Amino acid sequence: MIQRFLKYLDQYRKYTVLAIFCIVAETMFELIIPLIMADIVDVGVASGNKAYILQKGVLMVFCALISLILGAGSAKFAAICGQGLGAEIRKAEYRKLQSFSFANTDHFSTSSLVTRLTSDVTTIQNSVSTGMRPAFRAPVMMLTSLIFSFMINWKLALVFLVAAPTLGFLLFEIVLHVRPLYGKMQTAIDLVNRIVRENLTAVRVVKSYVRGDYEIEKFTEVNDNLRTASEKAFRIAVLNMPAMQFVMYATILCILWLGGNLIFAGSMQVGELTGFLSYVLQVLNSLMMISNVFLMLTRSMASGKRILEVLDEKIEITEDKVRDLSVERGDITFDHVYFKYNPDAEEYVLSDISLKIKGGQTVGIIGGTGSAKSTLVQLIPRLYDISEGRLLIDGKPVDEYPLRHLRDAVAMVLQKNTLFSGTVRDNLRWGKEDATQEEIEEACRAACVDEFIDRLDHGYDTELGQGGVNVSGGQKQRLCIARALLKKPKVLILDDSTSAVDTATEAKIREGLLRSMPDATKIIIAQRITSVLHADQIVILQDGRINAVGTHESLLSSNPIYQEIYQSQQEGADL
Amino acid sequence: MAKYVGYKRPKDTKKTMKRLLSYLAGHKLSMLAVTVLVIISSMANIMGTYLLKPVINDYIVPRDVPGLLRMVLLMGLVYLAGALATYGYNQIMVRTSQRIVGEIRQDLFNHTQKLPLSYFDTNTHGELMSRFTNDVDTISEALNNSFTLLIQSFIVVTGTITMLIVLSFRLSLIVIAFLLLMLLFIRHNGKKSKKYFQDQQKYLGSVNSFIEEMVGGQKVEKVFNHEDQDFEEFCRRNELLRDASTKALTHSGMMVPVIVALSYFNYAVSACVGGLFTLAGLMDLGSLASYLVYVRQSAMPMNQFTQQVNFLLSALSGAERIFDMMDVTPEIDDGTVTLCPVMYGEDNTLTECREHTGSFAWKKPLEDGTCQLIPLKGDVRFSDVVFGYTPERKILNDISLYAKPGQKIAFVGSTGAGKTTIINLINRFYEIDSGLITYDGIDIREIKKDDLRRSLSMVIQDTHLFTGTIADNIRYGRLDATDEEVKNAAKLANADSFIRRLSQGYRTMLHSDGDNLSQGQRQLLAIARAAVSRPPVLILDEATSSIDTRTERLIEKGMDRLMQNRTVFVIAHRLSTVRNSKAIMVLEKGEIIERGDHDDLLTLKGRYYQLYTGQYELE
Numbered sequence A: 001m002i003q004r005f006l007k008y009l010d011q012y013r014k015y016t017v018l019a020i021f022c023i024v025a026e027t028m029f030e031l032i033i034p035l036i037m038a039d040i041v042d043v044g045v046a047s048g049n050k051a052y053i054l055q056k057g058v059l060m061v062f063c064a065l066i067s068l069i070l071g072a073g074s075a076k077f078a079a080i081c082g083q084g085l086g087a088e089i090r091k092a093e094y095r096k097l098q099s100f101s102f103a104n105t106d107h108f109s110t111s112s113l114v115t116r117l118t119s120d121v122t123t124i125q126n127s128v129s130t131g132m133r134p135a136f137r138a139p140v141m142m143l144t145s146l147i148f149s150f151m152i153n154w155k156l157a158l159v160f161l162v163a164a165p166t167l168g169f170l171l172f173e174i175v176l177h178v179r180p181l182y183g184k185m186q187t188a189i190d191l192v193n194r195i196v197r198e199n200l201t202a203v204r205v206v207k208s209y210v211r212g213d214y215e216i217e218k219f220t221e222v223n224d225n226l227r228t229a230s231e232k233a234f235r236i237a238v239l240n241m242p243a244m245q246f247v248m249y250a251t252i253l254c255i256l257w258l259g260g261n262l263i264f265a266g267s268m269q270v271g272e273l274t275g276f277l278s279y280v281l282q283v284l285n286s287l288m289m290i291s292n293v294f295l296m297l298t299r300s301m302a303s304g305k306r307i308l309e310v311l312d313e314k315i316e317i318t319e320d321k322v323r324d325l326s327v328e329r330g331d332i333t334f335d336h337v338y339f340k341y342n343p344d345a346e347e348y349v350l351s352d353i354s355l356k357i358k359g360g361q362t363v364g365i366i367g368g369t370g371s372a373k374s375t376l377v378q379l380i381p382r383l384y385d386i387s388e389g390r391l392l393i394d395g396k397p398v399d400e401y402p403l404r405h406l407r408d409a410v411a412m413v414l415q416k417n418t419l420f421s422g423t424v425r426d427n428l429r430w431g432k433e434d435a436t437q438e439e440i441e442e443a444c445r446a447a448c449v450d451e452f453i454d455r456l457d458h459g460y461d462t463e464l465g466q467g468g469v470n471v472s473g474g475q476k477q478r479l480c481i482a483r484a485l486l487k488k489p490k491v492l493i494l495d496d497s498t499s500a501v502d503t504a505t506e507a508k509i510r511e512g513l514l515r516s517m518p519d520a521t522k523i524i525i526a527q528r529i530t531s532v533l534h535a536d537q538i539v540i541l542q543d544g545r546i547n548a549v550g551t552h553e554s555l556l557s558s559n560p561i562y563q564e565i566y567q568s569q570q571e572g573a574d575l
Numbered sequence B: 001m002a003k004y005v006g007y008k009r010p011k012d013t014k015k016t017m018k019r020l021l022s023y024l025a026g027h028k029l030s031m032l033a034v035t036v037l038v039i040i041s042s043m044a045n046i047m048g049t050y051l052l053k054p055v056i057n058d059y060i061v062p063r064d065v066p067g068l069l070r071m072v073l074l075m076g077l078v079y080l081a082g083a084l085a086t087y088g089y090n091q092i093m094v095r096t097s098q099r100i101v102g103e104i105r106q107d108l109f110n111h112t113q114k115l116p117l118s119y120f121d122t123n124t125h126g127e128l129m130s131r132f133t134n135d136v137d138t139i140s141e142a143l144n145n146s147f148t149l150l151i152q153s154f155i156v157v158t159g160t161i162t163m164l165i166v167l168s169f170r171l172s173l174i175v176i177a178f179l180l181l182m183l184l185f186i187r188h189n190g191k192k193s194k195k196y197f198q199d200q201q202k203y204l205g206s207v208n209s210f211i212e213e214m215v216g217g218q219k220v221e222k223v224f225n226h227e228d229q230d231f232e233e234f235c236r237r238n239e240l241l242r243d244a245s246t247k248a249l250t251h252s253g254m255m256v257p258v259i260v261a262l263s264y265f266n267y268a269v270s271a272c273v274g275g276l277f278t279l280a281g282l283m284d285l286g287s288l289a290s291y292l293v294y295v296r297q298s299a300m301p302m303n304q305f306t307q308q309v310n311f312l313l314s315a316l317s318g319a320e321r322i323f324d325m326m327d328v329t330p331e332i333d334d335g336t337v338t339l340c341p342v343m344y345g346e347d348n349t350l351t352e353c354r355e356h357t358g359s360f361a362w363k364k365p366l367e368d369g370t371c372q373l374i375p376l377k378g379d380v381r382f383s384d385v386v387f388g389y390t391p392e393r394k395i396l397n398d399i400s401l402y403a404k405p406g407q408k409i410a411f412v413g414s415t416g417a418g419k420t421t422i423i424n425l426i427n428r429f430y431e432i433d434s435g436l437i438t439y440d441g442i443d444i445r446e447i448k449k450d451d452l453r454r455s456l457s458m459v460i461q462d463t464h465l466f467t468g469t470i471a472d473n474i475r476y477g478r479l480d481a482t483d484e485e486v487k488n489a490a491k492l493a494n495a496d497s498f499i500r501r502l503s504q505g506y507r508t509m510l511h512s513d514g515d516n517l518s519q520g521q522r523q524l525l526a527i528a529r530a531a532v533s534r535p536p537v538l539i540l541d542e543a544t545s546s547i548d549t550r551t552e553r554l555i556e557k558g559m560d561r562l563m564q565n566r567t568v569f570v571i572a573h574r575l576s577t578v579r580n581s582k583a584i585m586v587l588e589k590g591e592i593i594e595r596g597d598h599d600d601l602l603t604l605k606g607r608y609y610q611l612y613t614g615q616y617e618l619e
Helices: A002-047 A050-099 A102-108 A110-117 A119-152 A159-201 A203-208 A212-237 A240-265 A270-312 A373-378 A403-409 A424-428 A437-446 A473-485 A503-516 A552-558 A560-572 B013-025 B028-060 B065-114 B117-122 B125-167 B169-216 B218-223 B227-279 B285-326 B419-426 B449-454 B470-475 B483-492 B496-501 B519-533 B549-563 B598-604 B607-618
Strands: A332-339 A350-357 A362-367 A388-393 A410-413 A491-495 A521-525 A537-542 A545-550 B338-344 B350-352 B360-365 B371-375 B380-387 B396-403 B408-413 B434-439 B456-459 B537-541 B567-571 B583-588 B591-596
Touching: A002 A050, A002 A119, A002 A270, A002 B227, A002 B285, A050 A110, A050 A119, A050 A270, A050 B169, A050 B227, A102 A110, A102 B218, A110 A119, A110 A159, A110 A270, A110 B125, A110 B169, A119 A159, A119 A270, A119 B125, A119 B227, A159 A203, A159 A212, A159 A240, A159 A270, A159 B065, A159 B125, A203 A212, A203 B117, A203 B456, A212 A270, A212 B065, A240 A270, A240 B028, A240 B065, A270 B028, A350 A373, A350 A545, A362 A373, A373 A491, A373 A521, A403 A410, A410 A473, A410 B218, A424 A437, A424 A473, A437 A473, A437 A503, A473 A491, A473 A503, A503 B607, A537 A552, A537 A560, A545 A552, A545 A560, A552 A560, A560 B549, B013 B028, B013 B065, B013 B285, B028 B065, B028 B125, B065 B125, B065 B285, B125 B169, B125 B285, B169 B218, B169 B227, B169 B285, B218 B227, B227 B285, B338 B371, B338 B449, B350 B360, B350 B371, B380 B419, B396 B419, B396 B583, B396 B591, B408 B419, B408 B607, B419 B434, B419 B537, B419 B567, B449 B456, B456 B519, B470 B483, B470 B519, B483 B496, B483 B519, B483 B549, B519 B549, B583 B598, B583 B607, B591 B598, B591 B607, B598 B607
Parallel strands: A362 A521, A362 A537, A410 A491, A491 A521, B408 B567, B408 B583, B456 B537, B537 B567
Antiparallel strands: A332 A350, A332 A388, A537 A545, B338 B350, B338 B360, B360 B371, B380 B396, B380 B434, B583 B591
């Protein structure tokens, strides 16, 4: 796992090397400087040599300056590496996320994905930035101190052979237990995120039903859950400290006792014992640092696992059959198409759909609530892949078109459409990035956006807010249509996208569409018969099957469902 | 459509710190225990080190074996106490800090519930979410580690300084001067890096919000092949974040080596001056040696303290963002009139009661301390109401209308005419600029918001579902509704048949805003939700826009039953939905241009007539 993440450090290799160099060199200096200190007291002061003291003092200041530069360098380079690594991981995750199909997104849920791209990455990048120093410093310190202590008295140094494995074992136990708990903690964060997110999106529902207290109760539950989860994890993690102290103190005592006995036996000098003890403290201190690094690493591993889950998710919609094709006419053929969202589901959502649409035709789709109208059209730009049968555009299976091209050629105005925070113009430019003002205005005329654009505070530069909260439902729909028109597609799909627009405006939009894109295939899902009246063919869907296909006249004379719909709308004068 | 209510507080570190500490104050006992244990642990540590020398000099050198054993055992006890104290304070601290962090999150959420809608309109969701996770996290990190280390460092620093002063007052001045220098540096540099930490949290929020919004709008992104542009934007924000956090960590990371170097300078100066002192006979060699040991020791806690500084700084920036949000003015709610269940006596007098009777009354406190009960009927009146989301632009002008109990009032008009806005004023989602809205004769501003909203039931244009079962989502309308009532409501909304066809029926779990249901089905659920709540006033804002006309006809009877004896406000462009209304208001550019019932309006041959007959022209 670590190796996979190290890959993202590649372009920061230079800085990694520099950081490690600075850390190691700085540590060296830190080992040298005390020697100079000792010289000042032992030689300079003892011999009363003023010049020597000053000379060593200056040397020490000089060394300290170098170590300062190295230290500053190590801080900078470690920060560059850690934060760079984080940025690269986030980028990779985001790229992957964009290729997710909806089944993939559902698998994680939005709030969890957000955590995996932010909080989890933060854990990793910070443990690199702050962990690098102890990770490289401690082993150097430990090694030199170990060598020195062995040099002083190897018999006494054997105490380490007991102390180190004991500490290692304790540490191992802690890491082993804390690891799954960190995972649980991150999951608990997901849940908190979810409740917060739902409350933000559904704030109007919460407020109008006065469910503030109920939501607070729900939040309290996940919040307590997160608290308990993190408490459990951290409580084990901090065992590290007392365990460390325990071993450290025990080692000191053993050395005192054994060292004392060695001195009694005459095989060791008193001075050696004092020196030995200071190295022991060094060794144990570095062990402490190393154990901290391990704990950070454990936490990062828990986050890393969650990140890898995102990176390794199998993408459902692939491009492995792609050939170099492009949509020319916009003929669409459904040939015994079956579809279900979940391969394990028992029933198909769409069954045995066969339909031929010629390029440039207008097709209306009508059907009851839940009859899978939206599902049907979402198969065309491959938002979902069909389960069985064939779906052809210009006679070629849709999965042979490069996705990018396919979706460029097929514009779709979704039923649950989304506008993004940014200005009206920003949102329209989704259709065509470099659209000129004329093009924008033209599309807006066709979609009847021009009727209200002047009434917005700043015209095309009005901020829409997240989800377009700053415009009304009908205005939102018209903006979405204009956005699709700017794409100048070969196939235009309108999924109930004029439901909040009044009939007169709708008629105008329809005319605008015919005028601005006469050659495009137009597929219109609608509730109102007037919306599909003029279509070349009208498809009636019922429970995921095609009930009938025909023109307004033929259906009106022969199809009972169509007649019923027509009747219901005649009475209401809602055509 | 947003009025910005929040205000930016000047960033004041001391205030933030104080406020953060006030959370600690809530756990006085634990904090006291932690402090005591930290002191014990540090003392044990110092004592252990301090004892080493006498052990060697007094027992090992004179070869006193039982004495050595005794001392080793004594030290063992001291160490054991130290290790136990460390264990103790760590456990208590973790528990306390996670409680505090939990409290902060809870307070933040509770406050969020009180914020006005306009706040949510002007802030992206991901950005607000980031405060709950990323910002709170910074505080958690700091509390977990830094607090105890700070106490420890403080103890050790004071201890060593005392020792230094005892050993040589004059020389200690050098050390104190250097310590002050270090503190000054930390303060100065801290200020600078704090700015970068603030940026870091800000950009983290911006990355968070971008991801949240884009995952939510994934279908649109795919349909428009917008991946590359979005990736570019993501990279831009990602870069900003990287840049800010690199700077923050570079700056704060720089502190440790600087402090270390300063402590070396300190040592060098002390050693040289001390050496000169000794040569001049002002000090003996032994004292200088042990003095220099303490000088070296004084560097350790400073070093430790500095290492915690970056946790502290990022925690402060996180806390600032959290407190900023907590300081946003909540929705104005100074109404005193409340809603209470009532019983009708034999002579038709009202008395308040505890149990649920199905009848309600407004309880209006009078000046003499008694309360007046006004029966809840559902009489809503607007007089000369003016409103705009921003002061410059009025959306509604001089709206006057009345709805008598049980009447159905409809609003029609072109999109953006202000229909939804009117409705959002009745339940005080937004506050009117001038004019008056009364409910059963009471100014709605005098009614407590929760009670006002409880008396209204609303089905809004965008249906929002929550993670949970279908039944849970319907029950959202009235939490104590029985399964039977939930089912009946679903039947009334004609949702029962599709629900029963789902794999688990009413217990089917909905995820991510019910994405697996069609828009029409979601609307049916929203209607069922409103039906189960049975308030006297019902507001339907394009409640059936995604439902096909045949299904709509099927639910018509149910809807009629739902609307019976209720005051109903309807917005629909489907005129069939509004035709049988008592009064239809035709809105145009924020003004009522026509009003009357269906027949009146047709005779008028105005805008309504045009809308109604629009289809014939087309045919």
